[in-house]
């Protein structure tokens with residue numbers, strides 16, 4: 116089964132959690148886009164939902180396919196968000212932001228009663244850290260912020276290259292007008308400690324660690340789709 120087929124299968128199973136009348140957060144990325152395509156077919160068939168997109172890219176696809184949209188200002192409380200991820204650990208802590216939408220994705224997920232993450236099995240890791248951690252930062256003071264992030268990470272025993280994300284020869288700019296640092300820390304044994312340390316850096320707008328947000332992962336493998344709930348954290 117190719118990667119796209121796996122993404123479609125995960126999206127199809129996640130769609131079974133969506134019911135008419137729901138207010139939905141709609142994620143960003145290639146897996147989330149497969150979900151949007153399936154959702155659009157349901158909407159065309161009469162399902163009544165309203166969506167809040169997590170990026171301009173997702174908003175454009177929804178408009179093109181006829182998925183009704185609103186904003187989080189109009190509808191600040193959502194029933195469910197369905198989104199992809201770059202990494203998923205056994206506690207369903209996620210690394211997100213490979214598509215650069217982590218800030219809106221986190222705001223939308225936090226405004227939702229539940230979050231379902233959809234992925235193919237290549238996203239399952241233990242521990243997190245194979246994929247560089249996206250950190251959204253203010254443009255002002257970029258070098259000082261980068262230095263402060265390096266220092267904060269080092270206190271947790273993490274190092275590795277931190278690179279400014281580029282789009283060709285231009286800086287990658289998020290929908291919120293910020294920049295992204297991609298931090299190749301390698302293993303992230305304590306995502307909570309890293310989250311706290313990153314939030315303490317003034318220039319950091321948000322980071323791509325999603326902790327205690329996803330309550331279900333719908334993961335497609337060649338042999339079928341598995342629904343995974345968080346493993347209890349035994350470390351207290």
Ligand SMILES: O=C(CO)[C@H](O)[C@H](O)COP(=O)(O)O
Pocket residue numbers: 142143144145146147198199200201210211212213214215216217220
């Ligand atoms: O966090 C994201 C965008 O900011 C995406 O959900 C993540 O990058 C996964 O994307 P894909 O489904 O294309 O692998």
